[in-house]
Amino acid sequence: MLDFKKLELNPSEPVYLQIVSFVKRQIFIGTVEQGESLPSRREMAALLKINPNTVQKAFRLLEEEGIVVTPPNAVSIIHWDEEIYAAIQKELTAGLVVDFVAQAKANELTLDMVMALLKDEWEKGDER
Amino acid sequence: MLDFKKLELNPSEPVYLQIVSFVKRQIFIGTVEQGESLPSRREMAALLKINPNTVQKAFRLLEEEGIVVTPPNAVSIIHWDEEIYAAIQKELTAGLVVDFVAQAKANELTLDMVMALLKDEWEKGDER
DNA sequence: AAAAGTGTATTATTGCTATGATACACTTAA
DNA sequence: TTAAGTGTATCATAGCAATAATACACTTTT
Numbered sequence: 206m207l208d209f210k211k212l213e214l215n216p217s218e219p220v221y222l223q224i225v226s227f228v229k230r231q232i233f234i235g236t237v238e239q240g241e242s243l244p245s246r247r248e249m250a251a252l253l254k255i256n257p258n259t260v261q262k263a264f265r266l267l268e269e270e271g272i273v274v275t276p277p278n279a280v281s282i283i284h285w286d287e288e289i290y291a292a293i294q295k296e297l298t299a300g301l302v303v304d305f306v307a308q309a310k311a312n313e314l315t316l317d318m319v320m321a322l323l324k325d326e327w328e329k330g331d332e333r
Numbered sequence: 334m335l336d337f338k339k340l341e342l343n344p345s346e347p348v349y350l351q352i353v354s355f356v357k358r359q360i361f362i363g364t365v366e367q368g369e370s371l372p373s374r375r376e377m378a379a380l381l382k383i384n385p386n387t388v389q390k391a392f393r394l395l396e397e398e399g400i401v402v403t404p405p406n407a408v409s410i411i412h413w414d415e416e417i418y419a420a421i422q423k424e425l426t427a428g429l430v431v432d433f434v435a436q437a438k439a440n441e442l443t444l445d446m447v448m449a450l451l452k453d454e455w456e457k458g459d460e461r
Numbered sequence: 462a463a464a465a466g467t468g469t470a471t472t473a474t475t476g477c478t479a480t481g482a483t484a485c486a487c488t489t490a491a
Numbered sequence: 492t493t494a495a496g497t498g499t500a501t502c503a504t505a506g507c508a509a510t511a512a513t514a515c516a517c518t519t520t521t
Binding site (some may be wrong): 233306310314316323332 | 358361425429433436439
C-alpha cells in the first residue's frame, strides 16, 4: 500500500518529480497493488504540506505515462500493464546504468576500475 | 596541452561548468602539464563564441579549487598539488560511484544485479 | 437544496541561474 | 604617450521552471 508519509521531501529536487519517482519505486519494489487508489490532490497536499497544484502536476505526469487513471470527478487509481512495468523497471535499473557508464567512459576509466570502485562503495554502506 | 577546440559545448548544461569539467578531465587524463598557461578570457570567449564573463566564471571556479593561478594582469596558469589532484581524481571516479550506488540502493537493487547491468552496458558500447 | 468533496484549466508569482553589457585599473608594447 | 592587451567587479537582462492562487464544472452526501 502506498504510504506517502514515508516520502521525505528533499528541498533541492522538484517536489513533483519526487512524488513521481516515489510512486514508480513503490510499484517496482512491489508495495503497491493494481487498482489501489491514491489520496485526493487536496488530501495529499495537506499531508505533504504543499500546494494542490504541485500534486496535480505529479499526477498528471504519472497519468501521461499510463501509471495512473483518473475517472471523472473521482480519485486517481494506480494501474499498469506489462509494457509500463517494463518501462519503469528499465528506468530504475538499466537507465541508471547508461548515464553512469557514459560518464565513466568520458573520464577514461576502465571497466575493472569501475567494478572495483563500485564494490567498495557498495560494501562501505553495508558495514554501517 | 589544453586544446579547447575539442570542447564541444552542450546546450543543455551550463557552459561555465562544462569548461570546468573539461579542464579537470584533461588534468586527470594527463594531457596537461603543470604551469601551462590558459588562453585569456577574451581569447577563449572568441574561440568558443561565448561571453568573456562566462569564461571568467569558469576560471574563477577553478581558481577557488586551486587548479588555476592568476598573476595580476596576466593570463591564468594551470597548477595543482597532490591534494588537489587527489580531489579531482576522487570527483571523477569514486564521486561518480557514490551517487550511482545511492540511487541503485534506493531502488533496492542488489550488487550482483548492478554489476551484471554495468558489464552489459559497458560492452554494448565497445561493440559499436 | 446546499455544502463539501472530486479533478482541472488558466493565470500569476516567485525565485534562481546563466549569461551578457559595461566600466575600471593595470601592464606592456608600439 | 598611446593603444591594445590583461583580469575583475558590478550591474542588468533574460529565460526558465517550480510553485501558488483562483475559479470552474461536476458528484456525492447531508
